[in-house]
Amino acid sequence: MASRAANRGALHEGFLRHNGFRWLKIASVLCITALAAYLLVDAEPRPNGGTAVGYALGTIGALLILWLTMLGLRKRVISRGRYSLKAWTSAHVYLGLSLITIVTLHTGFQLGWNVHTLAYALMMIVVLSGIWGVIAYGTLPRTLSANRGEATQGQMLEGLRLLDRQLHDAAQPLLPRQSEMVRESLENCSVGGGLYARLTGRHRRCGNARALTAVKAELRAGRPDPGQRLSLIVSLLERKEAALGQARRHIRTRALLEVWLYIHVPATFALIAALTAHIVSVFYYW
Template sequence: MHEGFLVYNGFRYLKVATFLCVVAIALYAWDVPPDEPNGGTWLGYGLGGIGAGLIVWLMWFGMRKRKYGTIGKLQGWLSAHVYLGASLIIIATLHTGFQFGWNLHTLAYGLMMVVIGSGFFGIYAYARYPQLMTQNRRDETADDIYNEIGELDRECRQVASDLPDEVVSLVLASCSETRIGGSVIRQLSGTDPNCATARAFDKVREMAASAAVEHGTNMRKLVTLLAMKATHLRTMRREVQLKALMEIWLYFHVPLSFALLAALVGHILSVFYYW
């Protein structure tokens, strides 16, 4: 999907965005305003109008994208969203005439750059992380691994049933208290410092070194089972981490887009007020 929208229809929208940027740069180089270049010249208003129109259209895409009927149409609009959004870096910068200050106009420009930056991260995330997730699972599905964890829990309980009560308690805690995911921070970290399975593995391995002869075989088998479960848990926590990284950017991109829209409206109203 990510490769499809980036190269959609022979890079159609990359060519459109490049054309817009080249024309904007040529006009900026040709124009010689009475004062310094700024957003208040005829070129500044023209570039500002184009930039504002693009921003509104890009946000409209965000609201409409779930209603597109076919993948091809979605890819086309997404390609336009990416490349025309990136063109705002040139168009909006030339609109400002490189005049910045502590004002609403610069705030709108700064928000726009942050929104574009978060969009670039989103492109990278959707291009890179699905591949990493497949490699992480070694071509197994997440459901397969969860089923294997459940089977390992069953085997651990069975092996521990003939072992001392302390071992049984550790195994039961491993089965009932192990968590995958959790808070946003926990998901993004991909770890669980209080993992009940890791705790059980460390303790059982220590106990196995001095276990009674009649328990030795089962203790070693239990250590092996817990080690396998710990490996599966690391795999699934990495899976959750990558999914969280794929989604977290939207929690910045979307709210910041609305903040940008508000700043843009304020910017336009202030321009007309002082005109």
């Protein structure tokens, strides 16, 4: 029984803690070794990309970058054990972070307006976007689950469609001007919207909010209310506002969970191109 419990614990262990932080320890040793090599070499000029230490660090950094890009291919293969996806992802994270130390030391802190610095800048963008990805996947799924409760995204959207049908039916006896207010909610209301709206959850021109404000104003002004329909419509609009808030929070969290990939992946391809140009230029002028 104890063995089974241990196996279940291993299966549910996060990739950051995988195997007792094995890859964090390996990455730490790699960084400490690189730093020691840089600091202990007594040479003038100080180690940079054109020295023996610089070439060694650059080679390690380039090989790491090429290996790290293989994670996308690795995800297509299902396996367990030493080379499981969890182990590979753990190595990807910690060895990716080690690039900050290794490649910075490789540059010898000599940066300028050239392809070498471009490769370094792209690498930092890839690493930093990867850090955001780790944070997002560590925190946002819980937020996503707490917001949606028992409802799926499809159920949330179906609930909004049901409220729209109820609003449409309730608005039939209203005066034309009042019906236009309800139509604002039915025709000028979106859940997702553009990138800004999805990432912030802000819909400043939301038709439902405007319709709710207008209908409430009608009630306060004592306008004609056939069959007490305005009160019912206010209730429906408020329910729709709450449902919209839940759906938009869901879309926003999903967008925050995925947006880093729109930076990380293209920047990775750009990094490979810049790295290739960097290596070619180094050997060309060697």
